[in-house]
Amino acid sequence: MTSPTTGRLRVDGATLHYEVRGTGPLLLLIPGGTGGAAAYDGVADDLAADYTVASYDPRGLTRSPLDDPEAGQSVARHADDAVRLLDLLSPDAPALVAGCSSGAIVALHLLTTHPERVERVVAHEPPVVEVLPDAAEHRALLARVRDTFRREGLMPAAAVFAAGLRRPGDPVEPPAAAELPPQAAARAERTMADMSYFLGRIVPSFMAYTPDVDRLETLSDRLVLAAGADSRGELPYRPAAFLAERFGTELVHFPGGHVGLTTHPAEFGKTLRAVLSA
Template sequence: MTGPTTGSLRVNGATLHYEVRGRGPLLLLIPGGAGGAAAFDGVADGLAADCTVATYDPRGISRSTLDDPDAEQRVAEHADDAYRILELLSPDEPARVFGSSSGAIAAVHLLSTHPDRVARLVAHEPPLVEVLPDAADHRALVARVQEAFHAEGLMAAMTVFAAGLTRGGSAAPAEGGAPQAPRLPPQAAARAERTMANLPYFVTRIVPPFMSHTPDVDRLRALSDRLVLAGGQDSRGELAYRPAALLAERLGTEMLHFPGGHTGLTTHPEEFGELLRKTFSA
């Protein structure tokens, strides 16, 4: 299969790099973390057999540049970026949308603010920790991550962050440092290496506003027929999993489980992509 068609889109305060594959109804994939559009390299071609698949680098990540590198980041603006891409690529009909991690937070806000543009949303482990009863503990985690970054640098901050995410949000790192990361396939490892340049921006500029974002639960309840909350089979009880599980319970919907953990998209791309295809085909 040939590579994707690429383009750029001017939005408020940024220029977005986007990629398009396939033909047919639009499926927009919104990445989270620091990986950008490359996070979907393992699934995009397969999904494009049935539809037009679009993804992009969120503003400030990789090839999507900010007009002001010091600009404050807001969930609402990131969600509006996704809306602008929908308006460009699917102006006449609502699209299917998938979001992962921080990208799922933006996607949930997109659904809340522009429900007429979203036919169905699958939100995989959005760390909407403000809905949790122990939200104050997770605010402390975010504060500790920022303190570690400014005092000791990126690796120290990532150690604290990884420990908190894995152990459900504790603000203290596990004894002996960060938990060992799963071994990745070579292609995924190369992608992970390319994300390193984005990590300082992600840790300091995306994590605080996204993890302090509070969704409109009443609004989501009214839209629950087009919202699928999802988590990883291997991440039950972890911090990014818990908000999705709680929201599904509060909305009275069934939670969908994908293979792997929070990064199942990378570690289990074939199985992940197939379940995503089936979910949107149902």
């Protein structure tokens, strides 16, 4: 794996850690969950053969500390961070952008608010549950997660959250986790330190976010909605499928499930390359 060039960028209320590889048009990779820039380590080197590949730790994660550790979080603020990175790394040309999960929500907001900065967006399973007809059920899930977090702590709340993401009828207990490559396993261990921040402040804010669907529809020629081939029926899959049907566009299936970037990095990167060059 090639060592990236790293940098620090001051933004409003935080300092962002970012990483850059390769040359060519800018491809900004927006991480989801607690993965940070390292979430894309399995695909970044290959993509850097054709692109200047940049990723970063979103504000509040370990290497991107907040000035105020208790500051509230919003999709708009995180999208503004992405704009600042685009301005730094590609000031004169629109960029390609790809995001996974909560990072895909940021990418959607970026497209609707700064379309002049974006050539194409790939949004893999953005959990914008407010677009769904049964959104009220998912608000109730978030309330249960919040209440469990307050009463019982992080791990019980994480279990409630995970159960709410599964397909209806799936067993409450998850199947045995797939064995991850050593680097991915190490990342998973490191990012556990950020789980409290993610579940306590990112999830409630981001999953309550309602995208400007009409605006997205007018920009749908620049938007690729994507989902995991193995996650059909799961909650994070459904908003991408719903929006693709509404816009009359293809829902592109990537290898694996919601975390296919981690479990199938080579195949995920190959699909992302194909989508970007289509």
